[in-house]
Amino acid sequence: MRALPPSLAGIGAAVLLTATLLTAPASAQPTTVAGLLAHYYDLSAEAELVNEELLVVQEELAAHRQASATAVEAADEAKAAADALRDKVTVAQDLDRVADVLSSRRDLDGLTALATSTSPDDLVGKLEAATLAAHLTGGPRKGDAALEAAEAAEEKAIAAESQAQALESKVAGTAAEVRQRRSALDAQIAEVRTALDNLTPEQRSLLDGIEDYGSDVVIPGGNAGEVLRFALSQMGKPYLWGAVGPSSYDCSGLVQTAYRTIGITMPRVSRQQALVGKQVARPDVRPGDLIFYGKPVHHVAIAVDSVRAVHAPSFGENVKIGGIDNIGSITVIRRVVG
Known part of the structure; x- marks a missing residue:
């Protein structure tokens, strides 16, 4: 959770706590600038956590959708293979019945055919029938085992398809629930942001000057410097949940895009x-290191x-420079390059 900057907390009560009472919004928001801003930070931190949860669920949903599509394709192929074998076995069973009829005739062996034929054509016909009967009766129902295997594969594929679709549906439901939570937070944050934006010019200038960390930045060489150079070049671009640039970012989107460079x-x-790279102690922080905030980590x-x-701070704010210790409660610091 992002902490209220000490510079704001220390401003005189006459300025912030009594002289800046606001008209309370419909949801009974705090009525002082300090309280309103603290509430804004609290909501923003909660929103960041929900947004990251949604991103994770969306990745999981995409994976389940792919798995489901693959299972559907496999089931279709298994069904087609089983249907083709069923057709072949049906034909084989019909031929078995023909063979049974032919083999039951006594005049189908060569000698009997010769003895009983009434003409050369009659002899040829009987010899052909004898050959067919011998061929058909040599291995009846050879396809039964293959059909059983195909049908078992078909059943397994259909069950896998059903399971994959059920998992996809479950994760889709979770994603919908998280989206609803995020939408509710959007509304609350927008309400608080409107109250902040409606401050008087004097109040607005006071808040705008709270985190003035200057522009005297020295960019080092190497990969760490390139990461930092890119991030600084994005300053002034708006925060947008789920954005990875180039026109807007969320906090992790800015990091992901900066390191991609x-x-x-x-x-x-x-x-x-927060699991990438090696952990660094607070006194050893160098340019390009990643500072993670919150438990669980969400900024x-x-x-x-x-x-x-x-960093990309929160809804309604732009990418900017802030004090490492003022952004929030540090959870871990990681060094990915350098």
Whole structure:
């Protein structure tokens, strides 16, 4: 959860706690600038957590949809194979019956055919019948075992198809529930953001000046410098949940895209990114290191130096530089390059 910047917390009560009472929104939001901003940060942190949960569920849903499609294709192929064998076995069974009829005739062996034929044509016909009977009766119902195997494969494929579709449906339901939660948070955050945007110019300028970390950034060489250079070049672009650029970002989307510029593929969400690289102690932070916040992790920033970090903060805000220790409660710091 992102902490309220100390500079805001320390501003005089006459300015923030008594002189800036607002008209409370319909949902009974806090009535001071300090309380309203703290509430905004709380909602934003919760929203980030829900958004990352949704991204994870969406990845899982995509995998289940692919598995389901593959299972459907396999089931269709198994059904077609079983149907083809069933057709062949039906033909074989019909031929078996013909063979039974032919073999029951006594004049089908060669000697009998010769002795009983009334003409050369009659003899040829009887010899052909004898040959056919011998061929057909040599191995009746040879396809039964193959058919049983095909039908067993068909049943297994149909069961796998059903299971895959059930899992897809379950995960789709979970995704829908998370989307509803995110939508509800969207509405609450928009309401608080509207209240913040309706502050007087004096109040607005006070808030805008709270996190002034300057622009005296020194970008190092190497891959860490390239990551930092890209992230800083995105400053001013709006935060958007689920965005990975180029016009907007969420916190982990900015990290993923920045590291992609140096050929490193990072996981999509911050809780997964927090497992990449090696852990670094707070006093050892260097430019390009990743600072992760919250338990469970739900926010990430890229270190500019030992004091500042660039990040995509939250709904209604733009990519900017903030104080590493003011962004929130640090969970872990990871070094991926350098």
